[in-house]
Amino acid sequence: MLAYILxxxxxxxxxxxxxxxxxxxxxxxxxxxxDMARMHLGMKRVTPEAVDKWxxxxxYDKPLLLNRAEDGARSVTNTIFFEKSVSLxxxxxxxxxxxxxxxxxxxxxxxxxxxxxxxxFIVGILANVTFALLIAFFRATYIxxxxxxxCVVLMSISSLFYIIGGQYLVGKLLHLVxxxxxxxxxxxxxxxxxxxxxxxxxxxxxxxRWYRTIFLEEIGRDYVRTARAKGLSEPQVMFGxxxxxxxxxxxxxxVAILPLLFMGSLILESFFGIxxxxxxxxxxxGSQDFAIVRxxxxxxxxxxxxxxxxxxxxxxxxxPRIRLV
Amino acid sequence: MNTMPRYxxxxxxxxLVMLVVAGMAVTGVIAMFGLKPVFLWTDVLIYLLVLVIAGxxxxxxxxxxxxxxxxxxxxxxxGMAALVVLGAYxxxxxxxxxxxxxxxxxxxxxxxxxxxxxxLSVFDKLVEPLRLRVEKTYSAPLAAHLYAREMQELPDGTQxxxxxxxxxxxxxxxxxxxxxxxxxVVTVSAGLMKGIGIAxxxxxxxxxxxxxxxxxxxxxxxxxxxxxxxxxAWHVVLLxxxxxxxxxxxxxxxxxxxxxxxxxxxxxxxxxxxxKSIRTGLVIGTLTTLIMLPxxxxxxxxxxxxxxxxxxxxxxxxxxxxxxxxxxxxxxSILALQVYMANHPEAFETVADxxxxxxxxxxxxxxxxxWTGLCRLLRGESLKLRELDYLQxxxxxxxxxxxxxxxHILPNVMHIVLIIVVLDFSGLVLAEAVLSYVGVGVDPSMIxxxxxxxxARLEMAREPVVWWSLTAAFAFMFILVLAANVFSDAVRDxxxxxxxxx
Numbered sequence: 001m002l003a004y005i006l007x008x009x010x011x012x013x014x015x016x017x018x019x020x021x022x023x024x025x026x027x028x029x030x031x032x033x034x035d036m037a038r039m040h041l042g043m044k045r046v047t048p049e050a051v052d053k054w055x056x057x058x059x060y061d062k063p064l065l066l067n068r069a070e071d072g073a074r075s076v077t078n079t080i081f082f083e084k085s086v087s088l089x090x091x092x093x094x095x096x097x098x099x100x101x102x103x104x105x106x107x108x109x110x111x112x113x114x115x116x117x118x119x120x121f122i123v124g125i126l127a128n129v130t131f132a133l134l135i136a137f138f139r140a141t142y143i144x145x146x147x148x149x150x151c152v153v154l155m156s157i158s159s160l161f162y163i164i165g166g167q168y169l170v171g172k173l174l175h176l177v178x179x180x181x182x183x184x185x186x187x188x189x190x191x192x193x194x195x196x197x198x199x200x201x202x203x204x205x206x207x208x209r210w211y212r213t214i215f216l217e218e219i220g221r222d223y224v225r226t227a228r229a230k231g232l233s234e235p236q237v238m239f240g241x242x243x244x245x246x247x248x249x250x251x252x253x254x255v256a257i258l259p260l261l262f263m264g265s266l267i268l269e270s271f272f273g274i275x276x277x278x279x280x281x282x283x284x285x286g287s288q289d290f291a292i293v294r295x296x297x298x299x300x301x302x303x304x305x306x307x308x309x310x311x312x313x314x315x316x317x318x319x320p321r322i323r324l325v
Numbered sequence: 326m327n328t329m330p331r332y333x334x335x336x337x338x339x340x341l342v343m344l345v346v347a348g349m350a351v352t353g354v355i356a357m358f359g360l361k362p363v364f365l366w367t368d369v370l371i372y373l374l375v376l377v378i379a380g381x382x383x384x385x386x387x388x389x390x391x392x393x394x395x396x397x398x399x400x401x402x403x404g405m406a407a408l409v410v411l412g413a414y415x416x417x418x419x420x421x422x423x424x425x426x427x428x429x430x431x432x433x434x435x436x437x438x439x440x441x442x443x444x445l446s447v448f449d450k451l452v453e454p455l456r457l458r459v460e461k462t463y464s465a466p467l468a469a470h471l472y473a474r475e476m477q478e479l480p481d482g483t484q485x486x487x488x489x490x491x492x493x494x495x496x497x498x499x500x501x502x503x504x505x506x507x508x509x510v511v512t513v514s515a516g517l518m519k520g521i522g523i524a525x526x527x528x529x530x531x532x533x534x535x536x537x538x539x540x541x542x543x544x545x546x547x548x549x550x551x552x553x554x555x556x557x558a559w560h561v562v563l564l565x566x567x568x569x570x571x572x573x574x575x576x577x578x579x580x581x582x583x584x585x586x587x588x589x590x591x592x593x594x595x596x597x598x599x600x601k602s603i604r605t606g607l608v609i610g611t612l613t614t615l616i617m618l619p620x621x622x623x624x625x626x627x628x629x630x631x632x633x634x635x636x637x638x639x640x641x642x643x644x645x646x647x648x649x650x651x652x653x654x655x656x657x658s659i660l661a662l663q664v665y666m667a668n669h670p671e672a673f674e675t676v677a678d679x680x681x682x683x684x685x686x687x688x689x690x691x692x693x694x695x696w697t698g699l700c701r702l703l704r705g706e707s708l709k710l711r712e713l714d715y716l717q718x719x720x721x722x723x724x725x726x727x728x729x730x731x732x733h734i735l736p737n738v739m740h741i742v743l744i745i746v747v748l749d750f751s752g753l754v755l756a757e758a759v760l761s762y763v764g765v766g767v768d769p770s771m772i773x774x775x776x777x778x779x780x781a782r783l784e785m786a787r788e789p790v791v792w793w794s795l796t797a798a799f800a801f802m803f804i805l806v807l808a809a810n811v812f813s814d815a816v817r818d819x820x821x822x823x824x825x826x827x
Binding site: 023026035036038153158159167260282286290296300301305 | 650661764
């Protein structure tokens, strides 16, 4: 088991190198740091001195890959590629183009993100499983048909509609909770509750439909027929057998996205003014802060790979038939 | 020996030839009026897509194993209703994809040859009143007055803050307060009557065409449709078509006198904007898959068939791309493009050129982020296929790899491709709105549902709320996505062999 995990972590390295090369190519080769500087300082009437100063302040004045002015190892390390891309592997994110420490920002903004993402994740799965089980229980009836149709309708509504509609209805018409903002500690609840509800409702259509197919697949299996043949009631079959076995794909699927919860939700957070990593990313895109976007791309990929490894491990934990070698 | 299918395909081939001729004729007519045809990149790709779809239709008609699942789709009532709705959207999108530039009206006749920098489409010409009737600022749906109060001088010389009358909306009324509701009722009923008339005519035409196909009388055919005894769900098709025609006629009648969905901040008609957004949504939903398909299919099939180091490399590529959060990769690429565009303004002749380049680039990037799923599915399926007996036999006979891939593996994974293409469409249309909100969507100068929602979002704080832009954009997007989802369900039910077994 340990050898397997180590090997998987080892496999992750080339993938992260690939991600790094892609971002490096996008941010430093397609557009030179000069282009970036001009973009930030305003396109017209930018003096070369101002561009140089901007680059020097942010460490973009070095050569891209090979520094011919330095000797030995310094000729490789004192470059943009090494300082801006390779150092990400040590999770040294450096400072943003606006001059703030990205690593500190991430550690601060992680918690509001989790405050939204974890309730959405847990309550969302519970709600989806409940509805899916209900629909699967009434399979091949009108309840099933219209339940699935309702899911398709919910899926077809833009997530922006849920957010704007929720803000308008709950925040503005009913005046139950503030429309946006955030507060530390226990006061955060009133700010968090609306985004959480919106997030759950937004995912309910697709989730329920997906879990329903999993349940139906299990219901068609032989052990279910055996369970019925030995005289178990339908609820006993559904909860004792179908649900327990269907939880394997549901759990392993959920584990895959568990690490990505740290990244937060892009639009939920920025609409509701939650100072999490999602709104951090959006703000960075808006103000064209390339350093933050680079850091978030790397963080996202690393978390995605952690998710892949966790999925494989969780398979062995919930299903003893699977052995990892 | 193959005479029968070939004979059957003649109408389709004829249709294809007619399509090309019609395209050339439209271009010719555009040129005849002294207009300069403009072929944007996305336009060309859309025409290519139409050709590809026509090719798929011809191919499917020749092969019984493909005709059978399509017959299942035609039988599905929900699927056919969705298809008719999709057809209406596609029609608007295609009309909106024939672009041209109008000649400039020059004072000096000898100075001809200049063309306006504004790129218009055939659709713009068809709905010209909608495009040109611009008010000052916001006005509510079907309103006769502006949404904001303005200072106005009364005849007796005193000044007063009033809601001024609209320049076009309800301009034919002398006293909107008393006449407006009656006028709206009259207009709507006129639209209803006309719509019902047209719907009846169209239905009769279809029934008569069908009667020729069945070699029966029109009355017998109609009875067959009403009693649901046709192979295709014609009763649903006719009903959906009728409802849409009536709705369209009511909209047309109303929009001649009012702004049906109101006007936006700069006074542009919201109905016009939503209709223009259809093309943007369709382009994102279809061209993205068109661009990604060749890569996803070839790489996925090759990885599964060859295995070994080829498989390793292809798996590495898609795991790497997949590991980057989609929105961030799109954002990074669009930011890079923005910097490029800001530094190379000379590369784009008109605003439409620039917006189109960005739209195409967005499609490519969305394609890069979304091909991995299909690639992985195809790899798995080809892994299974290559172990089957008939493929082992082909290998034993020494059939070349290329031939095995194209003759034996590709046709057997095409149902997955079709299912994924139809399934992805709705997600891409929805993604456009979110991306525009993040600021990495289509060009801000391009009309799209995302940009409409983004622009109207800030007005939610006003009192009373400006709700019509948002509502119209969400409603049109919802109908398109719902139709696409329902249709994709019908396609999946028909083509997925696993579902059929149950």
